[in-house]
Every structure is written in structure tokens, then in C-alpha cells.
Amino acid sequence: MKTRVVAATLLVMAAGATVLAQRPSMDTIAEQYVRLVLGMGVHDADYVDAYYGPSSWRTEAEEGRTSLQAIGIQADVLARQLSAMTPAGRPDDLGRLRHQYLSGQIAALRARVAMRTGRKMTFDEESKALYDAVAPVHTEAEFDAVRAQLEAALPGAGSLQERLEAFRSRFVIPRDRLERTFTAAIDACRARTLQHIELPKEESFTVEYVTNQSWSAYNWYQGGYHSVIQVNTDLPVRVDGAIDLACHEGYPGHHVYNVLLEKNLTRGRKWMEFSVYPLFSPQSLIAEGTANYGIDVTFPAGERLRFEQDVIFPAAGLDPATAPEYYQVLGLIERFSYAGNEAARRYLDGRLSASATADWLERYALMPRPRAEQRVRFIDQYRSYVINYNLGKDMVGAYLTRRVGDSGDASRMWQEFERLLSSPRLPSGLGAR
Ligand SMILES: [Zn+2]
Numbered sequence: 001m002k003t004r005v006v007a008a009t010l011l012v013m014a015a016g017a018t019v020l021a022q023r024p025s026m027d028t029i030a031e032q033y034v035r036l037v038l039g040m041g042v043h044d045a046d047y048v049d050a051y052y053g054p055s056s057w058r059t060e061a062e063e064g065r066t067s068l069q070a071i072g073i074q075a076d077v078l079a080r081q082l083s084a085m086t087p088a089g090r091p092d093d094l095g096r097l098r099h100q101y102l103s104g105q106i107a108a109l110r111a112r113v114a115m116r117t118g119r120k121m122t123f124d125e126e127s128k129a130l131y132d133a134v135a136p137v138h139t140e141a142e143f144d145a146v147r148a149q150l151e152a153a154l155p156g157a158g159s160l161q162e163r164l165e166a167f168r169s170r171f172v173i174p175r176d177r178l179e180r181t182f183t184a185a186i187d188a189c190r191a192r193t194l195q196h197i198e199l200p201k202e203e204s205f206t207v208e209y210v211t212n213q214s215w216s217a218y219n220w221y222q223g224g225y226h227s228v229i230q231v232n233t234d235l236p237v238r239v240d241g242a243i244d245l246a247c248h249e250g251y252p253g254h255h256v257y258n259v260l261l262e263k264n265l266t267r268g269r270k271w272m273e274f275s276v277y278p279l280f281s282p283q284s285l286i287a288e289g290t291a292n293y294g295i296d297v298t299f300p301a302g303e304r305l306r307f308e309q310d311v312i313f314p315a316a317g318l319d320p321a322t323a324p325e326y327y328q329v330l331g332l333i334e335r336f337s338y339a340g341n342e343a344a345r346r347y348l349d350g351r352l353s354a355s356a357t358a359d360w361l362e363r364y365a366l367m368p369r370p371r372a373e374q375r376v377r378f379i380d381q382y383r384s385y386v387i388n389y390n391l392g393k394d395m396v397g398a399y400l401t402r403r404v405g406d407s408g409d410a411s412r413m414w415q416e417f418e419r420l421l422s423s424p425r426l427p428s429g430l431g432a433r
Pocket of ligand 1: 248254291
């Protein structure tokens with residue numbers, strides 16, 4: 001085994017030296033990167049979230065079964081080749097962003113290989129290495145303060161947990177209305193997005209309802225401007241989930257993000273690195289952050305509530321008059337989002353066991369037990385990925401707000417949003433948090 005690794009190392013070093021001598025182009029490095037990501041996917045089933053490049057590259061990766069060690073070594077070679085290049089242009093030029101992006105994606109690939117071959121990292125080290133960001137620390141006292149506000153908003157007998165669950169259970173979409181409610185939401189999100197972003201006319205998606213997953217919904221981008229959106233019905237879907245999932249997974253979230261990358265970069269510029277999406281990489285913070293912030297772009301202040309009352313609540317068979325109090329409580333609950341990061345940090349750093357983490361989520365994020373347990377399963381599978389949702393949203397929101405300025409101009413916001421979705425930008429390139 002050892003001999004084989006050494007032999008592979010020499011081979012790769014020789015290959016690397018040859019390529020270095022030949023000064024590989026960015027396109028060559030990009031292709032090698034795609035092949036390494038596909039090679040990593042052979043070892044790590046969750047790694048390749050989407051791929052629509054040449055099918056022969058995938059077949060070759062599957063047949064080649066490059067070892068993790070060799071993938072790490074080849075990634076090192078690519079990283080060195082990239083660092084030997086100094087792209088010209090202004091900081092925001094796409095060519096420079098591409099160079100930074102590839103460097104960041106390859107660094108994350110090397111980190112993932114290191115993790116899979118035994119390197120231990122803290123939660124923060126891991127999120128920095130994989131997602132180019134570190135989540136801020138929040139204390140129990142901060143979550144207790146939100147808890148006190150919820151106590152006031154939901155008076156009555158029983159524990160706050162029980163009252164909150166009783167309250168939330170009034171806003172569950174009945175299973176037999178789920179499809180029509182979700183369809184109404186996705187139609188609206190799509191129509192609003194198309195008012196501002198031109199998409200290829202052949203773009204399309206299908207929706208599937210599935211069970212037995214650790215996530216609540218997933219977009220599987222197929223290439224050719226097509227997505228399969230899956231909605232998990234293991235746990236009840238509450239009414240706010242309709243717009244949230246439709247925007248996040250569909251328009252202007254993951255589906256639109258992937259469509260724009262394919263249109264502008266993969267096809268438009270033949271930048272093949274965008275034909276693959278490695279899940280455990282900085283790209284995920286941009287993907288999840290834009291998918292979540294896109295909800296606010298699509299339904300700015302006030303419009304969400306009006307639309308819920310006019311369309312979504314009736315579709316779900318719920319009383320529109322109850323929407324304002326529901327959204328007031330949701331506003332408070334959203335402030336628990338960083339409690340999810342804290343739970344993951346404590347759990348992955350070995351400070352809490354799995355069941356103590358579920359307890360912690362029940363206590364500080366007010367999650368009912370089944371949801372807390374589902375979250376622990378999610379953390380087991382996706383680890384520090386959890387920061388991409390809320391930290392990603394906040395970083396994307398701050399970046400876009402800074403660019404748009406105080407005017408709050410909706411069409412400028414959409415322009416900047418589309419620009420971000422169409423460009424290779426690393427989380428650290430979004431500016432200071
Ligand atoms: Zn997502």
C-alpha cells in the first residue's frame with residue numbers, strides 16, 4: 001500500500017512538473033479540478049451535488065477509482081499551478097474571481113480529503129477550510145432572551161415548548177393540500193423572479209414528494225436547465241414552508257443559481273468547473289446564502305404577509321386572519337437560527353453527545369424532539385455545512401445591501417442578486433461580515 005502511494009506520488013509529481021513546465025491554462029486546471037471532484041465523489045456519496053459535464057469524465061473517475069491520497073496530491077499540484085499565476089484585471093473582473101474561486105474550491109477539496117483520511121478539525125477550523133467562513137459565537141443567554149420574548153407572545157398554561165408546538169400545529173399544511181399550496185408558491189416565486197431575471201426559455205423543474213431524509217427539501221440540478229426538487233414529508237410542512245421552499249429550492253434560489261451558472265459560465269464561457277458542484281465547498285455558502293436571502297428579495301418587507309394572506313393561507317385551507325400573529329412569532333423563532341450552529345459546534349467539538357445535543361436544541365432552539373433528532377442526524381451527515389444557511393444568508397444580505405445602498409431600490413437589488421448568482425465569488429469575497 002505504502003509503495004503504491006509513493007509510486008503514485010512520484011508519478012503525480014512528475015506529471016505536475018511536466019504540467020508546471022508547460023504552464024497549464026486555467027481551462028486545463030478547471031478540467032483537472034472537475035475530474036478530481038468526480039474522483040472524490042467515488043469515495044464520498046454526498047460530495048457531488050450536481051454534475052452535467054461530459055459523461056465520459058464521470059465514467060473515467062468511476063473506473064479509475066483514484067485513491068484519496070492521490071486525489072490530495074493532485075489537488076496540491078493544481079493549487080501550486082494556480083498560485084504561480086497572477087491574473088490581471090480589476091478585483092471584480094470575472095477572470096480574477098475565477099482564479100480565486102478555483103483556488104478556494106481546490107483548497108476545500110484538499111481539506112475534505114484530509115478529513116476523510118483522518119485529520120481532526122474543530123468545527124470552526126472545518127467551516128473555514130470547507131466554506132471559507134466561521135460562524136460567530138452566540139451564548140445561551142442570548143437565546144434565553146429570545147425565549148423570554150416568546151413567553152410573552154405565547155401566554156397560557158403548559159411549558160413554552162408545548163405552547164409553541166400547539167401554536168405551530170395550527171399552521172400545518174394538510175397533506176392533501178400540500179401539492180396545490182406548494183404549486184401556488186412556486187408559481188408566484190417563478191413569476192416574480194422572471195420579472196427581473198431573464199432565464200433560458202427551456203428551463204424547467206419537476207417536484208417530487210419523498211420521505212426518510214435528514215433534510216426538509218433538496219434541489220437536484222440535472223443540467224440542461226432542469227431541476228428535480230424533492231420535498232420531504234416525514235415531518236409536517238408548515239405554511240411558511242411553502243414560500244420558503246419554493247424560493248429556496250426553486251426561484252430565485254438553487255434552480256435559478258444553477259441555471260445562471262450553466263448559462264453564463266459553463267456554456268457562455270466554457271468554464272467547465274461550473275459543470276460540477278461539490279457540496280462540501282465554499283460554493284455552498286453562496287448557494288445556501290443566496291437561496292435564503294432570495295426569499296427576502298422576492299418578498300420584501302410586508303409583501304410576504306400580504307401574499308400569504310391572499311394566496312398561500314387559502315390554498316392551505318388556513319384562516320388568513322391568523323397570518324399576522326404567526327409571522328410575528330416566526331420573526332422571533334428566526335433568531336434561534338444561530339442556536340442550530342451552536343448545537344453543531346458543541347456536538348462536533350465533542351462537548352455534547354448526540355442526545356444531549358437534541359436536548360440542547362429543544363431547550364435553546366425550542367425544537368420539538370422529532371425535529372431536534374432530525375437536526376442531529378443532519379449534523380451527523382453534513383457537519384459544519386449548517387452555517388451556510390443562516391451565516392450565508394447574513395453575509396449575502398450584507399453584501400447586497402452594501403452594493404444597493406440605502407435606497408432599497410428593488411430592481412437594483414434584483415440586478416445585484418443576478419450578478420452574484422452569475423459570478424464565481426468566494427464567501428471571503430463578500431466582504432467583512
Ligand atoms: Zn439549500
